[in-house]
Each structure stands twice: as C-alpha cells, then as structure tokens.
Amino acid sequence: MLTLRPLFRHRLTRLLHSHSSDLPIVSLHEHKVAIGWNTQTLSKFHNIWLRDHCRCPSCFHPITKQRLLNTFSIPPDIKPVSARPVQDGLEVVWDGHTSLYPWSWLQTMSYDPKFPQMQQKSEKTLWGAKIHQRPPMVHYDQVMSDGGLYKWLTNIDQFGFCFVSGVPATTEATEELSKRIGFIRETQYGKFWDFTSDLAKGDTAYTTLALGAHTDNTYFTDPCGLQLFHLLSHTEGSGGATLLVDGFSVAAKLKQQHPDAYDVLSRLPVPAHAAGEASSFYRPSPGCGYPVLQHDANSGDLSTVRWNNDDRSVMSPSDPAIVDQWYNAIRLWNQFLTSADAEYWVQLTPGTAVVVDNHRVLHGRSAFTGRRRMCGAYIGVDEYRSKLAVLTDKFDRGANSETSSADVVVERSVWHPAL
C-alpha cells in the first residue's frame, strides 16, 4: 500500500495540475463505479451516492449550495448508461442526465477505500506549562486584516488559545476585536461583558474567589466556542492571575495512564446548571447532561472537553456502582489538570487580550483583592469554525479548491469538500 501512496499522489497531482493524459481506469460494477490506476488500487462509489451528489446547476443550486435534486426520485438500483474518465474528472451518463465529478473531489470524498489524502487535517499542538516560554501571540494591528485574522484563528485552532497584544485597553476596542471573528454570542450574562467582583450576576466569576480550571457554559446544550478575556484594570490589590490548561493534552495523558478513568469521563453524562439569576435556570438538554470528554463520531478523536466542577449538579447514577467509579475518575482528572506541568499561569495586563477555545482549553484564575475589571465575549463555535473555513479557503487554497493563484478571491466551489 505504501508504494501506492507516492504513486497515487504523484499521478493525481500530475492529473490535477499538469493535465497529463494519464487518466485513471473507470469500470462499472453491479451497483458501483470504480476508479483507479491499476486493478489493485481502485476506489468504488455507489451509483446512488454518485447520482445523489451530482453538482450540476439543476441538481445543486450554484449560489445557495443547496441540493435541488429530489434524492427519493432516484431509483434505488440506478445504473449509469456509461462512465468514462475525461480531463476534468469522471463523466457519468445516467438515463437522460450527465454528471461530471472532478478528480480532486473524488479523491477527497473517496470511501471505498479512502484514497490517500492530499491535505492533512489541521494539526493540534498539545502543550503544558512550558508554553509560557513562547505562547501563541498576534498583534492587534495584524488581526484587522484578513491575513492577520487567519493567523490568529489558525493559532487558536492549533494551540487552543492565542494572545493579542497591542489592544487599546477599552471595551470598545475589545468588542470590535471580538467581532473580527464573528458576532458575539449573547447569554444571560449579556452580549459583551464588562465585569468585576460585585455579584452583578449570580456567578462566582463576579466575586474575588479563585476559580479552578474549567470550561464555561457546561449548563448549555451547546457551550460557546471561544471566550475572549481582556483585563482592563486591577488597582488597590493583587492576585487575579489567569490559569490556562490544555484539556486535550491532559486527556491524552489520562488515557495513556488511566484508560478506565478516561472511559468513565467519556461515557458518564454530567448534569450541570446555571441557577444564580432569578430570571433564568439553565440545564443542558437532554436532562442528564454530557460527558466530560466527547469524541468525534467519525474519527473517534477527542472533540470537546466540558468541565466545570463548580457548576456540576447532583449526579443521579443509574447504577450505584458508578458513584465510586465517577469519583475515582474525576480525582485522577483533577490530579492531572492541576499538575504543575499542565498549568500555565499568566498575569494578564491591559493591552493584551487572550482568546480561549472553550471546547479544549480550560481557564481559571487565582483569588484577588482590590478592584479588578475584566471584559470580553463569547463567540459561538459555529461562527468561529465558519470564519476559519472561509479564511482557509481564501489563504490556503491547496486545502479546499482547485484554483491555486493566491490573488484570486475564491468563489466557493460547488465541489467544496465540505459541501
């Protein structure tokens, strides 16, 4: 198989970029069309799947990128009249309809088996306390351009957080900075928050208490994606340092050293609530909550860390034996979370904001005295990922489109691999 990879990638690259005549073989099978360069490396596509994914303007709206074809009008046993390789892709003639599937799209969407991929999925850099030596950082002036914004978001995607220096120490500038990523997610705490230790809202964030490493919004069905913090002032006192912990790094260590505990945290739903305001009472639906560690259904990769021990509600175990398993698991989790090599403590100062991926990096703070003013905002996970996808299309063409010139604004292709 290894020899296949360079061969396949080499031939596909040549096919895509130099229009070589070295077209793949196309063969029809009972319910599938197969493409490849030799009989050992064919990848097959179900006829029904190919017909359903036709991207011609009558099957798929060229502007809205929505399916127009009635999937359920396709005969379940549909067969092509003919199929052949042409320069731009696989041409399939159905009964009264012709479809063309670009080679790069077939390569990306292949599944039986999956062809070697040209684009590597985004790499996460796991980190611990030593990240303090060279934390990810961009400058405010940079992020006002799309290129700088892309750098900021790719840092967040890679590290789970990123500082922004040179931010005017005002709520206005900080709010505008937040909006560079996407519209602000409003919650019971308001839209853009500007808070201090006055219990203006019924939550310990609005006190001088220390807060252990946590992710926010565990009481929401869909916790916010990003959380931006900017310390505007701290006078007549001390403390209030910010804690960051890479939940993905800690989870990887726990999985390696205590797989049973990792399994409990991946399985048991954790009830949570936000009940400090008379006007609201939040709990996630369905009622029992979500596990601390959630995984991508396809890849099995850890996708979300959801942990706030202060906001955790009463556990109602379905089986009494779970109680000891649960406490043993969270004791180990907490031990790993609070280990010196996992904790990154940093004293924020006016002018430097920090954005945290609330699905990966936990934050906290030390207790403090005096008058401390913090501002910031939540950004929805879908708004964050959408902006990252748009900027990736624009600046990293190899990832998602056939065009390669850097100065052309890429009109999102109907063949975008994610559509």
Ligand SMILES: C[N+](C)(C)CCCC[C@H](N)C(=O)O
């Ligand atoms: C100040 N700010 C609105 C950011 C936080 C509000 C309280 C956060 C809550 N305890 C949680 O962990 O989600």
Ligand SMILES: O=C(O)CCC(=O)C(=O)O
């Ligand atoms: O005051 C801080 O530094 C952060 C408090 C907190 O956890 C939050 O606002 O979500």
Ligand SMILES: [Fe+2]
């Ligand atoms: Fe928080």
